[in-house]
Amino acid sequence: MATANYSRQEDQFLCPICLDVFTDPVSTPCGHNFCKNCITKLWNTNKSASCPMCKEVFTTRPDLKVNTFISEMVAQFRDEAQQQASSSSEAGEVLCDICTETRQKAQKSCLDCLASYCQTHLEPHLTAPRLKRHELIDPVEDLEDRICLNHNKPLELFCKTDQTCVCMLCSVLDHKTHEFVPLKTEYEEKKAELGKTEAEIRQMIQKRREKIQEIKHSVDLSGKNADRKMAEGVQVFSALKKSVEVGQAELMNSIQEKQKTTEKQAQDFIKELEGEISELTVRRSELEQLSHSKDHLHFLQIVQSMNINHLPSTKDWTGINVHPPSFEDSVIRAVAQLEETLSADMKKLLVQAELKRIRKYKVDVTLEPDTANPWLNLSDDGKQVYLSKANRNLPDNPERFSGCISVLGKQSFSSGRFYYEVQVKGKTGWDLGVASKSINRKGKIKLSPDNGYWTIWLRDGHEYKALAWPSVSLSLKSQPEKVGVFVDYEEGLVVFYDVNTPALIYSFTGSSFTEELYPYFNPGLNDGENSAPLIITPVSIK
Structure with a gap:
């Protein structure tokens, strides 16, 4: 290099x-x-x-x-x-202006001579009567900055009108109508103002430190309250099993999140307060350092540039507090939620147990082509049915549906219990259930138990109904993708299940069956979104 x-x-x-x-x-x-x-x-x-x-x-x-x-x-x-x-590299050293060979370190600077002197060359100022009247200060390098640029005279006065340092000629020429004071007078006045400002800053710092302690105390109280409520929560949920343990964990998380939010808010306040304290401390240090200056001119020049009366920009913390969150209703809400959850879980468990029990009554259902409306297509294995694009011109036998796009299963049941499952995933309309042997299969059909039909349907992708008399609108938490149909002939019971959830959809009870019953299917009209088939699926015993 x-x-x-x-x-x-x-x-x-x-x-x-x-x-x-x-x-x-x-x-x-x-x-x-x-x-x-x-x-x-x-x-x-x-x-x-x-x-x-x-x-x-x-x-x-x-x-x-x-x-x-x-x-x-x-x-x-x-x-x-x-x-x-x-x-x-010796920084900050002021050298003697009189030394001709090796320049010695200056001991004093003379504001009258505008020169700096080492100990040897300072002697005349300490002994000669005329020079003893000169004003000596600690060594400074910027003596030329203490001369008026307009009149080449020392800056000795302070113009209060223009807030600037001036020489004697300035006071009678450029500033003759202005108010003047000696530099020392202005120095003492500004130093007093500086002390007042510094005291205010000290008080602001103290208030903020007190606020920090207040916030920390609030956080401690909040933490103790949170611990107490968490302990109560543990006691309430300790006797419950898996679902209760989930409820306990949710309660703990809720309280802890509130506490974390409180702590974060407190930490944010503390951080902001500490930031203001840091800024105020820096300002106080600057003012304190300036207050020790004995150089009148330098002091006043710095004071003018600093604007000591202007306090650093800070927030008014008087009305700002950390409010500990209320945990009083946390346990109550958690128990209420747990009760609802347990109720739903119990229903789910009961349905699961019920499905497990009734699946042993599963039957192999296939579709009967002789009952299918001419607009229906059946799969070769008799497990799927969907709407055809054209009428198949089938013979109009007595068993065939002619006015309703329906089909029955081949198997009939006149006693005991049976169960089968049908996939309805992706469809916006369908009818499912069981029908009596003597039902009307021609023309317009009204589905109801009085007419020999125990069915439910879906319309427009969201409207579920049980076709009792009168019909019952069903409010389902989720759309079934597979529907289970269970019949207890002797008990007069037809029950529909959402297999995947699992959940009970609807039950027809108190019926008196006197004829053979057949599984009933209607894939619904194809509106462009309902082209998926109804599929009879194998029943899995879990």
């Missing part, structure tokens, strides 16, 4: 290759000097030995030895350069 700011004399210690001060200087036979490492690398790269300065080519690579004379000169140069850098 090249070294900057060398004098002409220093150039002789620079390597022509790296342009830095020699390291292990060597001389070539032609008399030029290089760093040993630099010339060696160059020759190794070029595969030949030549001088990079005069281009003289050496038949045999010279055996280079360190030039001790140049090496010693370089070492001496480095030492001198280091000493000079060390001497010049």
Whole structure:
């Protein structure tokens, strides 16, 4: 790396290759000097030995030895350069303006002479009667800044009208109608204001520290309250089983989230308060440091630039508090929710148990083609039915539905219990249930138990009804994808289940069956969204 700011004399210690001060200087036979490492690398790269300065080519690579004379000169140069850098790096030193050889450190600066003096050259100011009247201050470098630029006179007065420092000529020329005071008077006045501001800042800091303690205390109370309520929650839920343990965990999470929210709010307030304290502390330190200044002019100039009467921008914390969340109703709400959850869970468990029990009455149901409306297509295995795009022109036998797009199962049941499942996933309309042997199958049909039909249906993708008399609208929490149909012939019972949830959909009770019963299916009209088939699915005993 090249070294900057060398004098002409220093150039002789620079390597022509790296342009830095020699390291292990060597001389070539032609008399030029290089760093040993630099010339060696160059020759190794070029595969030949030549001088990079005069281009003289050496038949045999010279055996280079360190030039001790140049090496010693370089070492001496480095030492001198280091000493000079060390001497010049002493920050904040003001040197005597009178010393002619080695300048000594100044002891005082004279505002009248506009010069700084070491201890020796300060002596006349301490002994000569005329000079003893001069104003001496601690050494400063900016004495020329204390001279009026307009009149080349010392700045001795403060113009209160223009809020600036002026000389004596300014007071009778440029500012003759203004109000003036000596610099020292303004200095003392501003210093008093500075002290007042500093006291206000101290008070603001103290109030904020007190606010932090108040917030921390609120958080502690909130934490104890949270712990107490969590303990109550544990006691309430400890005797319950899996569903109760879930309720307990939810309660704990709710309380802890409230507490976390409270703690986060508190931490945010504390962080903001600490930030304001930090800013106020910095301002207070600046004012405190300035208050120790005995340099009138410097003090007033800094005061003018700082605007000491202006307090740092902070928030009014008077009405800001951390309000601990109320946990009083948490347990009550959790118990109420648990009661509802347990009720739903119990119903689900009962349905699961019921389905497990009735699945043993499963039957293999297939569709009877002789009963299918001509607009229906049946799968070859008799397990699926969907609406055809064209009438199939089937014979109109007595068993066939002609006015309603329906079909019956082949199997009939006149006693006992039976159960089967039908997939209705993806459909927006369908009818399912059981029908008596003697039902009307021609023309318009009204589905109801009085007419021999025990069915439920879906219309428009969301309207579920049990076709009793009168019909009953069903409110389902979820859309069934598979419907189970159970019949207890002797008990006069037809029950529909949402298999996947599981949940009870509807029960026809108190019926008196006197005829054979057949599974009944209607895939619904195809409105563009209802093309999926009804599928009789195998019943799995879990």
